[in-house]
Amino acid sequence: MVGTASAPALLAQTAPADCPHPFGLYDNMELVYQRQDDHGKPLGTVRERVVRLDSEQSKKQTLTTTTVLLKSGTYDAKNRLQHLRDLTFRCRRDTAFTDGLTQLNPDQLSSFRDRIFAYSPTPLAWPNQPTVGSELPDGGISVDVRSSAVHIAEVYTRVRKRRVVSQQTITTPAGTFSCYQVEAERESATVARADIVMRTTVRVVDYYSPAVGLVKTEVYDKKGRLAEVRLLTAIQKAGQSAEKAKYKVKKS
Template identity: 30%
Template sequence: MKRYFLLLVLAALAAPISQAQSTCSTYYPLVDGANLQYTNYNKKGKEDGQINYTVTNVESSGDNVSATMMMEMVDRKGNTYTSDYEIACDGDVVKIDFKSLMNDQMLSQMGDVEMDMSGTDVELPNNLSVGQELPDANMELKMKMGGAINMNTNVETINRKVEKQESVTTPAGTFDCYVIYSETKTKMMMANQTFPSRTWFAKGVGMVKQESYNKKGKLTGSMVLTQYSK
């Protein structure tokens, strides 16, 4: 269960949201009732679960927009893990409320766990261009389990860069995308790991595809947009 909580947190960092009339963000606009389904695949291309997103409670005031993102993760065995969190767009910057991830629903799935979360946001500007370097991001999670065991996890997203423009086809359609390369550094207990990844972003849709690699550059898994409605 604790492993899936960390997966939910990482999934939240990609928070794909569909198109609205707001000019707040080109790639992360907000619209009430949008639904997106992503299918996870392992390194051999076999299905390894799904993540479903639904946008609710959208409120706007000028260029400022806020919403609740409902997220449901289903693993390959059919087990379901859910969470909802707050997301806001202020001007041309999208921000995730990390503390809202620790809601009552999530805590009830975790059992006897106390958590403290902090971090900086992943930013995606409206105007992307090939070769552009993007700001790093960081998330720190402190967990106290069973009143005795402490586990601290630090996740950094670094070396973010717009590599190229590319058209990509998924079961949800064909999309013109910018491809962003990044590296995720995870520090948990005594283990330190770095995972390169590439993410395909389309205007008005958000994330269309994501691939993760090992340190040798070999594919370890992917996530693809398989259904999309608004």
């Protein structure tokens, strides 16, 4: 059974994170997400662990940027590692930025073995206190796929038409959080030539808390049907063990 956090706990989780610790991230903290299908069946997990926190000031010392390096591992339903990659989150003033690489499905590159990849990410902005109805900047990533001599293809994922539509309270096994609901369109494509494009477009609904980051993500296919859910199930601080939790999402 999933409990509801007490009022003091909820208040602590709704307070905007300060820039030295964007999304409330500290050294060695780990966030655990469960991937589920439209019936709530587990598809696997994603574990993101903080390995380094840094900060730097502008030359005039008027702007401080905090940088968080995370190790992100994707595991299948049998807890076998599928993908491992480094992510960089940042924070400036009142806005945190997640790595555009988070939007790329590694399977998009699986057919290009022994090739050279040049990544060009565009971070996604997450203001601490956005206005409902406001639009957020686009983000994502483009990958130039090459051999040692020639360009082969461009692989990209672009998140656009991002809009803050509401504020909601979301309860997961990790707690109860006051979240902003952000709807967007995510386009993924492989472009071999101008006339050879394999493209997929889905609708994405993110629920994010400035205190802990993304709490829940829903992906809908081109027919508007729920295809996948990613849910924050545990927040593990240094020296703690993340509890295993099962949480099913009911079909609406």
